[in-house]
Amino acid sequence: xxxxxxxxxxxxxxxxxxxxxxxxxxxxxxxxxxxxxxxxxxxxxxxxxxxxxxxxxxxxxxxxxxxxxxxxxxxxxxxxxxxxxxxxxxxxxxxxxxxxxxxxxxxxxxxxxxxxxxxxxxxxxxxxxxxxxxxxxxxxxxxxxxxxxxxxxxxxxxxxxxxxxxxxxxxxxxxxxxxxxxxxxxxxxxxxxxxxxxxxxxxxxxxxxxxxxxxxxxxxxxxxxxxxxxxxxxxxxxxxxxxxxxxxxxxxxxxxxxxxxxxxxxxxxxx
Amino acid sequence: xxxxxxxxxxxxxxxxxxxxxxxxxxxxxxxxxxxxxxxxxxxxxxxxxxxxxxxxxxxxxxxxxxxxxxxxxxxxxxxxxxxxxxxxxxxxxxxxxxxxxxxxxxxxxxxxxxxxxxxxxxxxxxxxxxxxxxxxxxxxxxxxxxxxxxxxxxxxxxxxxxxxxxxxxxxxxxxxxxxxxxxxxxxxxxxxxxxxxxxxxxxxxxxxxxxxxxxxxxxxxxx
Numbered sequence: 404x405x406x407x408x409x410x411x412x413x414x415x416x417x418x419x420x421x422x423x424x425x426x427x428x429x430x431x432x433x434x435x436x437x438x439x440x441x442x443x444x445x446x447x448x449x450x451x452x453x454x455x456x457x458x459x460x461x462x463x464x465x466x467x468x469x470x471x472x473x474x475x476x477x478x479x480x481x482x483x484x485x486x487x488x489x490x491x492x493x494x495x496x497x498x499x500x501x502x503x504x505x506x507x508x509x510x511x512x513x514x515x516x517x518x519x520x521x522x523x524x525x526x527x528x529x530x531x532x533x534x535x536x537x538x539x540x541x542x543x544x545x546x547x548x549x550x551x552x553x554x555x556x557x558x559x560x561x562x563x564x565x566x567x568x569x570x571x572x573x574x575x576x577x578x579x580x581x582x583x584x585x586x587x588x589x590x591x592x593x594x595x596x597x598x599x600x601x602x603x604x605x606x607x608x609x610x611x612x613x614x615x616x617x618x619x620x621x622x623x624x625x626x627x628x629x630x631x632x633x634x635x636x637x638x639x640x641x642x643x644x645x646x647x648x649x650x651x652x653x654x655x656x657x658x659x660x661x662x663x664x665x666x667x668x669x670x671x672x673x674x
Numbered sequence: 675x676x677x678x679x680x681x682x683x684x685x686x687x688x689x690x691x692x693x694x695x696x697x698x699x700x701x702x703x704x705x706x707x708x709x710x711x712x713x714x715x716x717x718x719x720x721x722x723x724x725x726x727x728x729x730x731x732x733x734x735x736x737x738x739x740x741x742x743x744x745x746x747x748x749x750x751x752x753x754x755x756x757x758x759x760x761x762x763x764x765x766x767x768x769x770x771x772x773x774x775x776x777x778x779x780x781x782x783x784x785x786x787x788x789x790x791x792x793x794x795x796x797x798x799x800x801x802x803x804x805x806x807x808x809x810x811x812x813x814x815x816x817x818x819x820x821x822x823x824x825x826x827x828x829x830x831x832x833x834x835x836x837x838x839x840x841x842x843x844x845x846x847x848x849x850x851x852x853x854x855x856x857x858x859x860x861x862x863x864x865x866x867x868x869x870x871x872x873x874x875x876x877x878x879x880x881x882x883x884x885x886x887x888x889x890x891x892x893x894x895x896x897x
Contacts, residue, residue, distance in 0.1 A: 500889050531718040531788040538717050538739035539889050579720045579760045580738070 424583060424628045425479065428509040428544060435480040437508035437545075438470035439499055439536075440515050443553065444485030446471065448604075448611030455613070457605035462487060468612075470512075472621035476646055477628065482506060491515035492524050492532045499536045503543050511540045512624065514550035514587070516573070517610065520565035530572050537580055547580075548627065549573045551588040553616065556601045557609025585627035586634075587620050592663040593634060593656045594619055615654065622655050634658035708773050709745030710755055711780045711895070712737040713797075715816025715883035718787045721760045728753040736760065740883040740891040745778050757781050757794050767794035776801060778897065780879060784816040784839045797841045799897075802877050809872035810844040811894075813856065814879050819886030823865055825856035827880070835859050841879065849874045854892065856882060866892040 425434045438444050446468025448460035466483040474481035484502045489495050495515050503511060513536055519529050533549075540547040551570040555562045570588045577584035595601035600609075603616030612620060622642065626633035631641045639653035714722050714737045724735040728749045735746035748755070752772050758765035764787065771779055779799040785792040797814060804810050811827045815836045822835035828847040836842045849872055856865040865882060872878060877897040884890040 497888065528788065531786075534720055534787075535718045535888070538719075541738060542740045542884070542889065542891050575761065576720070 422630050424510065424546060424548070424630065425477065426509065426546075428546060429507060431507055433480070434510075435482070435506075435508045436470075436473070436477075436510045436512060437482050437484050437502060437506045438473070438512045438514075439484045439502060440513065440550075441485055441489045441495070441518055442487035442611060443517055444468060444470065444512075444514055445483060445487050446485065446617065447487055448608075448613055449617050451605055451613045453602040453613055453615050455605070457608050457613075459608055460605050460611050467617070469617050469620035469624060472617060473624055476621060476625050482508065488518060489515075490518045490522060490524065491536070492519055492528045496532045496535045496539075500539050500543075503540060503545060508545060510628070511536075511545045511547050512550055512585070513537070513540070513547055514552065516552050516566065516569035517555075517562075520552070520562050520569055523565055526568055526572065529569055530576070533572060533576050534580075537576060537582065541580075546583075548583045548585060548624075549577050550585045550620075550624065553587055553591045553604065553612055553620070554598060554601070555610050556595075556599050556604050557607040559609035560599055562610070583627050585624045587623055589634065589658065589663050590619050590623040590655045591616070593658045594654065619654050622653055626655070707776050708750055709747045709778050710735070711743060711745045711778070712757055713780060713782045713814055713816065713879070713881045713883070713895075714739050714741060715782065715784045715814075715881060716786065716792055717818065717884045717889065719759055719764060719783065719785075719792055722757050722765070722783055723760055724755065724757055724781070726753050726755045740893065742893050742895055748773050750774050755779065755781070757783060759792070763787075764792040765794070769794075769796040771796070780814075780897070782814050782816055782839060782841065782881070784818070786818050786885065789818075793839055795839050795841075797879070802844060804875040804877065805846065806875065807849060808846040809849050809874065810877040811847055811852075811854075811872060812842045812844045812877075812879055813854075814841040814881040815839065817865060817882040817884055817886055817890050819888075820858040820860070820863075820865065822859040823856050823882070824859050825854070825865075827854050828852035844877065847872060854880050854894075856892075858886065865890055868892045870894040 427434050445466050449467040470481045470483040537547045551573050552566045605611050605613045626642045629645045632638050633655050634657050640650050643650040643653050712724050721736050721738045723733045725733055737743050750773050754768050754770050756766040756768045780797045782795045802810050813836050815823050815838055822837050824835045827845050830845040832842050851871055854868050878894050880894050882892050
């Protein structure tokens with residue numbers, strides 16, 4: 404004989420054709436997020452406005468960056484697990500498992516690679532480390548969401564080929580593992596007036612986003628988590644409705660011609 | 675224009691009080707009478723796909739790391755089954771098999787891309803005769819960082835160490851809740867200490883996936 408249980412499980416935000424990723428995977432009645440990464444997750448360079456001359460942003464700040472904004476935008480707990488200077492292939496992947504085990508987060512946002520690019524680690528090592536953290540997150544019952552890296556500019560422009568390579572690895576990993584991708588690199592490319600000296604970065608330092616850059620990152624991640632294509636014609640409007648803000652507050656620009664979509668992704672589409 | 679539609683969902687859950695009771699010990703069994711399953715234990719490997727020469731051009735199953743899947747259906751007869759990572763970088767690993775009489779082969783994919791590479795083993799898959807009151811459990815070792823492991827299932831000790839990339843012989847254990855204890859042979863480091871539920875006259879593979887000192891996952895799968 405069957406017993407019928409009825410309970411209120413969750414509030415799901417559903418769009419006409421896409422569904423939010425903000426779901427309670429572990430059944431603890433809340434949705435929470437772990438934001439994992441390096442100084443770009445921690446929020447180094449936050450609090451500085453576009454136009455300020457920044458040779459080297461202070462590392463004395465408290466955590467901020469896109470995770471803090473994301474928490475405000477989405478109204479869910481977002482834990483900042485960014486460690487400045489950390490490489491994914493060295494300590495990052497080990498710390499990732501420890502951070503997940505000590506967290507009840509449903510979603511693991513993963514943005515790592517700037518320091519690996521800086522030290523020019525091999526692409527295969529980066530690829531394998533990225534796959535390790537993806538597999539660890541999935542095996543521990545969390546949804547991994549990959550974030551690409553903001554393209555460096557200014558004094559760090561020489562790092563661009565390396566970060567571009569790692570961004571392609573993140574795109575490949577998202578494709579082969581069928582995971583959501585928050586394409587921060589693409590958002591910077593569509594939104595920056597001059598990608599080589601982008602006003603979303605602290606300049607001339609050129610690696611860490613400024614306040615505007617972290618706004619763009621948070622909005623891009625929010626759109627991904629809501630299942631919104633922020634680069635589409637209606638992306639900004641859809642995101643504004645989802646967030647309950649004015650469309651003029653959305654700073655990410657669309658990619659109407661599709662010119663900044665990665666060539667790697669186009670190739671993978673034919674896989 | 676898309677609209678945000680907040681939906682308050684009501685979930686209806688029916689719990690059936692009939693049946694034999696007890697769980698399946700974490701196992702999952704596909705409906706296919708003859709089929710194959712991949713045990714993807716490699717922590718730095720993307721999902722792997724399974725295909726057969728009997729269904730050319732078709733992927734019959736895709737399996738993520740440590741994922742507990744059922745058996746993907748295979749036709750009876752001689753065929754070559756192949757396993758390859760979805761990015762094409764590891765494999766294909768090919769095995770010639772003759773499938774008949776409810777045979778259900780399992781392929782253990784193991785290793786680390788970063789160090790010694792990925793490999794695959796076809797595990798023995800002939801149907802067992804299991805005495806009443808017992809279940810059959812074997813250990814499949816895919817945890818990198820331990821050349822061999824040893825241990826016990828319930829009161830039965832594994833008769834020999836299990837090498838990385840292989841499976842033990844089946845042990846007959848009393849049905850009900852039982853404890854799987856596994857250690858690394860080299861230094862007795864504990865790999866898992868996990869209680870599982872085994873049912874009467876059923877066969878299981880307990881697979882250990884991942885890498886010691888990083889992440890090890892133990893899963894009991896019904897064969």
